Amino acid sequence: DAGVIQSPRHEVTEMGQEVTLRCKPISGHNSLFWYRQTMMRGLELLIYFNNNVPIDDSGMPEDRFSAKMPNASFSTLKIQPSEPRDSAVYFCASSRAGTGGLDEQFFGPGTRLTVL
Amino acid sequence: AQSVTQLDSQVPVFEEAPVELRCNYSSSVSVYLFWYVQYPNQGLQLLLKYLSGSTLVESINGFEAEFNKSQTSFHLRKPSVHISDTAEYFCAVCRGGSQGNLIFGKGTKLSVKP
Numbered sequence: 001d002a003g004v005i006q007s008p009r010h011e012v013t014e015m016g017q018e019v020t021l022r023c024k025p026i027s028g029h030n031s032l033f034w035y036r037q038t039m040m041r042g043l044e045l046l047i048y049f050n051n052n053v054p055i056d057d058s059g060m061p062e063d064r065f066s067a068k069m070p071n072a073s074f075s076t077l078k079i080q081p082s083e084p085r086d087s088a089v090y091f092c093a094s095s096r097a098g099t100g101g102l103d104e105q106f107f108g109p110g111t112r113l114t115v116l
Numbered sequence: 117a118q119s120v121t122q123l124d125s126q127v128p129v130f131e132e133a134p135v136e137l138r139c140n141y142s143s144s145v146s147v148y149l150f151w152y153v154q155y156p157n158q159g160l161q162l163l164l165k166y167l168s169g170s171t172l173v174e175s176i177n178g179f180e181a182e183f184n185k186s187q188t189s190f191h192l193r194k195p196s197v198h199i200s201d202t203a204e205y206f207c208a209v210c211r212g213g214s215q216g217n218l219i220f221g222k223g224t225k226l227s228v229k230p
Contacts, residue, residue, distance in 0.1 A: 033217065042222035043206065056217060091159055105218065107159030
């Protein structure tokens, strides 16, 4: 298995531009998580899906952030418009966990976003 | 609300020395505990986890952690570290009965020097 795939690996954009981060979870996994990692705040859960349905989006910083999971093999995290304070590494993770499950989360390599 | 505190942001040690990375959690309900490791420019990987049963859990590369309910701790230890153990280590907690979302500590950077 190729593991969790994220694209792009690096993104540099200018303030105000739209940014779309993509994630392909491991086949057969039914939970998907988006995290943000910064020096100041550490690793934060933004949103997670179970069976393609958003379960908890309380970590999404504001309305500029949105996430979708149109099918079991693809998810996007969109920032519009982007701001310099959004600069961070964004990780996608997937697991087999369903409701009450605690299977290991497998992380992708991350997308390093720089907003100028 | 749950929280995880990793008391040391950086831990420098010499090769073959023992190391302990500290983790304390706060939760009023039963929890499940995890240690993840992040090597440079990579995503996180599960190192070990405590769900139930024996309070001492081990990883395949010589790390171990002990769940101590009275002290609300889950410290990570290794009796003899290698250069290749240089990485950032994250403690995480998942509340019992939840759907698997983890609360992570801020991480401890372990730097092993020759």
